[in-house]
Amino acid sequence: MSLAFDQVEYTYPGTKNPVIQGLTVEIPIAKRTALIGQNGCGKTTLFLLANGLYKPQRGTIAWKGQTLSYDRRSLIELRQKVGLVFQNPEQQLIASTVAEDISYGLCNLGWTESEIEPAIAKSLAEFGLTELAHHPIHHLSLGQKKRVSLADVMVLKPELLLLDEPTAYLDPLHTRMLAQTLETIHANGTTILMATHDLEWVYRWADWVIVLDRGTLALEGTPQTVFAQKSILDHLKLGVPLTIDLISLLNHLEEQHGNHPIIHQIRERLHPNQP
Amino acid sequence: MSLAFDQVEYTYPGTKNPVIQGLTVEIPIAKRTALIGQNGCGKTTLFLLANGLYKPQRGTIAWKGQTLSYDRRSLIELRQKVGLVFQNPEQQLIASTVAEDISYGLCNLGWTESEIEPAIAKSLAEFGLTELAHHPIHHLSLGQKKRVSLADVMVLKPELLLLDEPTAYLDPLHTRMLAQTLETIHANGTTILMATHDLEWVYRWADWVIVLDRGTLALEGTPQTVFAQKSILDHLKLGVPLTIDLISLLNHLEEQHGNHPIIHQIRERLHPNQP
Amino acid sequence: MRTRKWMSLAAMAGLSLYLVLGSATPAQAMHIAEGFLPVQWAAFWWAISLPFFAFGLRSLTRITRQNPELKLLLALAGAFTFVLSALKLPSVTGSCSHPTGTGLGAILFGPAVMTVLGGLVLLFQAVLLAHGGLTTLGANLFSMAIVGPFVAYGIYHLVLRTGNQKAAIFLASAFANLLTYVTTSIQLALAFPAATGGVWAAFLKFAGIFALTQIPLAISEGLLTVLVWNWLQTY
């Protein structure tokens, strides 16, 4: 596994109830993992813990088997391996132009100019930002800002990428573009953990699903096994995606009518990518 | 109709290209109308124009047949009839507690305390906020903030309610709760115009759909007629909701196989609310 | 008869042109415009202001070295001040102007740090809004980022001894605003003394003209700062 939480508890200073309580979960390596749950179930806190930005009051977090020690050096190392893209790009971008913003993480690592320059050029090209390189951040659209915030983190070549609701406010086109970008990132071997409310997306995209409920692990598994637990998901007020609903109906119908061509054709429509 | 745009053009000061160009569209009265389109197609600008917050450089906007004159008095009147709930409650909530925030609009209209008090109590009860009345806004969860931002506007009893992507960042439970609230508002005779990217929601919720493309009207009609224009929607990079896709498949299969019970059952699952 | 009619028409046209062009200006009335001061006075005020700025910079460097995250806070505070200065305030004369926000800043961050922040804010006002100028930056720095904050800080702590915090905040921010404009008038009077009556006569004239807009504004800023402070208390 890449990142492992063991009995982690975190309470925000000044509040009573822990946001994360006794959470034990592992992020499987090189997979597309989706994190789902109610608003306020602790998704964002989990990300901040995973990046070493918060220190749990109880329990331990381990990166590749090594428990985090929270000293400066190990934190810097962790944050290179674990990249975090925040929900709101407005609160992540700090420099005055796109290229400068992408260079920030590299400058922090002490890279020299001759090393930084090609890395930025490559990253700009990868995320389709080359033409915007010298534009000020405040001239960008939301979709562009989101791309910059992703490029910011990917330029550091993290092994685990944490994404906090990247599709919110995005139209279908930009959502598809994001999906393509993530596909490339995944193909290059980066582990991805994404928090989202879009269950249809989870079903189509994820290899692994983690369901949080009030700071604890409610369910985990492949989308098929997780979404098969309809009663639990209904109890958590999450429900299941329409596709899953239809597939279970189709399975049911198949038992009655056998493998009818209608069932076959509808199944195919629901899984356009599978043979 | 309630609100009518006639050949409206709007360009942001300091920019070259108009965001809204030659837009002619009417918002049908007492209906649930959805507004869809790419990011940057002018949805938010249309809302600000509808509320009289921006003044078009060309063309006219009319409320119930009366052209807006943009003098102080008529604007105050318009903003009472046309309520606008912003995309992000963070940009709308202004006072320190829930009750104060809901009273803000009424105070601006010059209501006396004895008039305001019962109105607020009623509004708090309607939106399930009574217990939170004196809570500071910044302690609320996102779902609660969104409810307050809706109560803010509904307390003014608008005839037309404009909603800018109300479901963004909301989990399935809160999305369902929002749908119920909107159902009550609709049942009381308020016209609703909602901008959203969730096509599945549009299909299930709307009576009327308006599709914007780069500031002009691309399509309008009932969800059935609009989503039947698959090639146009694909060209606009919007696509159609999965349900529509399946229904057209079912229609196609029906031609081949006749009204098979499988088709009937799947159809029923896709339209759980219809007999 | 005819000439008198023409004269009065011309006078009216001149006056209205004056009012139209002049009314846009109170928003930046406290900034001495670029090129307004003769070279020697521009240089003089630079020379006076720089030591204060350097002193502020030293204490700022010391604080941020201990706690580098503070740079984010200071930059945000500076941006906040800038945005406040871009907001419009209704004044009694009917024209609009802005709160300077230096009073609040000085109370929250201390006057030395506010001098540096004020300097950066003035630079942004020159670059993004074309308020003030570069040669006159020294003079504007003195009136707005040195006199303003130090006066606010001093008055706040003096009045606070009486135990009335609201009065302290009102007086601090109102007087910071007021003394900024008095300083600007002094700077202009020193540069352009009247032929008869000298610097003092010139000061009275400049102060008299700016008083029209600045006294109501100073009061407005005082009241507004108290309102904001009240809100911050409840939060």
Next chain:
Amino acid sequence: MHLWLDTLSHRNRLRQLPPQHKLLFATIVLLIALIATPIIQIAIAIWLGIWIVIYAQIPCRIYLRLLSLAIGFWLISIPALILGIADRSASDAVLGFSIGSTYFYLSQQGILQAVVILTRTLSTVSCLYFVLFTTPFTEILQVLKQIRCPEVLTELLMLMYRFIFILLSTARELWIAQHSRNGYRSVRRWFYSLSLLISQLFRKTMENYQQFVLSTAARGFNGEFRVYSPRTYRPSRRYAIEASLGCLILLLISLCR
């Protein structure tokens, strides 16, 4: 509240020239303008007006509007400069009348001063506006770094530039949302609404602070806000020749007078 100067500076036709050249040019002309005679100052204002409106393609209307801002300040100072009040009569009175024992007059020295100030303002303001219209702040910042401005200042300037636009858009959003609920209707509500807006803006500023502490730490913040800007520029020989020849001529005329 729209910072159109910033927008225009990113779009002007002299954008590709190295910012160092533009700043140097403006500084030299500014220094000449400070010591030159009124006629040369007017010539400078016209010459730089050509640079701004024709070479940089800044709309004339916008340039004139900005010029009127500087002239406005000059106008409201005129009464203080040219009107005088004295006990009896004044030596440099051009025109005057007395009411009782007070003598009101137009001062000759004041009128001269007003003219001198006007031409100086026009010429130096043109230099300033040339920089504002042709050099985006991001590039001014790069030059500041090159000339070894203290690092803490350039860091603060970079962050402030970004934060100004964040807070400005927050303020604009709140302002619009308040208007949609009829805030700012009367003077009293105006005051109340503005105080709410400032307070909310302050709270958002603090929220942004907490978020930026987290997001910069996540990107490996090590105590400094250093970034690298790989921008390359295209110097133009035609503009360089016009600039240096012009400066030379102005300087010669000023010195040989």
